[in-house]
Amino acid sequence: MGMSEQIRKQLAAAALKRHLERVSGAVQVHGEGTAVNATARTGAAAGGAWDARARFEAMPLYRQVSLIRQMGDTLRVSSPFFRVHEGSAGATTRIGGREYINFANYNYLGLSGDPFVTAQAKDAIDRYGTSASASRMVAGERVVQRELEQALARLYGTDDCVAFVSGHATNVTVIGALFGQGDLIVHDALAHNSIVQGAQLSGAKRLSFAHNDWRELDALLARVRHEFRNVLVVIEGLYSMDGDLPDLVRFVEIRRRHGVFLMVDEAHSLGVLGAAGRGIREHSGVASGDVDLWMGTMSKTLAGCGGFIAGCQPLVDMLRHLAPGFLYSVGLAPALAAGSLAALNRMLAEPERVATLQARGRQFLREARAAGLDTGTSAGYAVVPVITRSSLKAAQWANALFEEGINVQPIFYPAVEERAARLRFFICSTHKPEQITHAVDALARIAKR
Incomplete structure (x- = not known):
């Protein structure tokens, strides 16, 4: 140049x-x-x-x-968003008739498109049709819906579980329904939008603490806990923007010390952390009851769509009868429930998928750092950002990689601060070692132009 x-x-x-x-x-x-x-x-x-x-x-x-x-026009780069994929997306995908190495999806264990999972979903369509047709309180239960919830409850060692039709709506409706005026909701500064929206809906006081800083949270609660009736602390098992994770043991200690409810969003940690993919609970060695609300989604590792809350029976009873996002929403489609149940069983039966995913994540992180790329605070579990510190670079690098047959999405201003602009790589167990090496080499070469 x-x-x-x-x-x-x-x-x-x-x-x-x-x-x-x-x-x-x-x-x-x-x-x-x-x-x-x-x-x-x-x-x-x-x-x-x-x-x-x-x-x-x-x-x-x-x-x-x-x-x-306007940003795209000013940068003179074509939009990398809303590209049309022509089949199941995993480690590779087809866009415009061309195959790409794909780092822009959450199919962490390769279970979306797995023949066994697909067959179970098809069988459910034959038996139940394509929709539950109404809310579960109105239309009644389908066996497969309860089977999925019971399997998730066993996974987390809780009394029960309730499934919702949307992961985002799960956080919004659960937090919004359980807490209100006179309560306090404290969340990580980098918490997902759904957590923030739920806190705003609730009408409770909302505060945040510095990312993963349990000491700051401890000091905050020491100052203000006595001013509120109920206090909810919300963290994530694996942060989807940065790929790092909290010290869950410390947050559990804070829960006990201050008498607060603790909620862990496992959207990106289920199937990714722990030897068997059981999430941050397995990774950290904490007991099931040390967390009050285990939240997760079916749209990532579990190859379906929707969200869930696992916990004690009083919690689940309240949500099943009074949470607006469950009570007034159509029930989870039987085919989606069957597919997610099959994916869960597959994950537990084949822990080698989890081991492979973790190995691929470590490989990407190791090679990216060796190439001089800034991977921020990523721990190398499925999510690895490459910080560009420039929206211009993020857009240019993503498009340059796309030209070389590599699909990855940029994150730039105003979604993040300009200095935090990045490419965000999602790693799957189905990625091959040579695909990861090729992607890192291509990015390093592009970055030096």
Whole structure:
């Protein structure tokens, strides 16, 4: 790259950042209603007040979408999002008739598309049809729905389990239903959006602590615990953005010391951590009862769709009868329940899948670091980011890799801070060692251009 080209790109990046900051500021103003109301008042004088307000283009959400599009135009890179896959996606995928090495999916143990899992889902369709057709309280139970919940309860060593049709909705409806005014919800600063949304819905006071910093949480609770009736602490078993994990033993100690409820989101740790894939409980050696709410999803290791909460019987009874996301939502489709149950049984019967996944994750982390790539705080379990510290680089590197037959998604501003822009690699047990080496070598070469 010539000096003039380097200067041009540096200037473009600087201009982009200033532009995004301006637009982001405008979004915040509109979020407060100031600019929109001003527009409405102006429109009122002209006789078109309500027409001016009833426009989707004036909504803050649309302005955020516009921001993303403007960023792509400014960077002069094509969008890497919403590419159409032409079959089952795992270690490889087909896009536009071409096969790619795929690092953009959560099929951690290769069970989505597994013949046994697929056959069980097809049998369930033949027996139950494609939908539960109504909420389970209205339409009743299907045997396979309860079989899945009971298997998950056995996995976690809990009294019972309840399954929901969405992982995101599981956190939102459970946290929102169980806690309210007079309560406190404290979560990791990097908690998933669903946790934050659930806390906001609940009406409880919401605080956060520095990522994985159990000492800060301990000090926070020492100061404020006495001010609240119920306190919920929410952490994740494996953080999907950074690929690191908490010291669960320390959080369990804090739970006991301060008398709080502890919830662990195992969306990305089930099937990934522990010798048999039983998650962070197995990895950390804690007892089942040391955590009050075990949350997980069926859309990753379990090759289906939906979420679940495993815990004591009073907890599950409350959720089955009163959680809006269960009570007023259609029941989990029987085919999805059957597929996830088959995937769970397959995982437990074939622990070598978990061992292979962990080996592939360690390989990627080791080779990426040896190549001088910044992998942040990743522990090498299925999720490995490569920090670019530039939205421009993240977009360019992702597109350059795509041209070389490697599919990986960038994460850039405003989803993360500019300095935290990255590529995020998801590793599967079905990735071959040579595929990982090829991807790391290609990325290292691209990064040096």
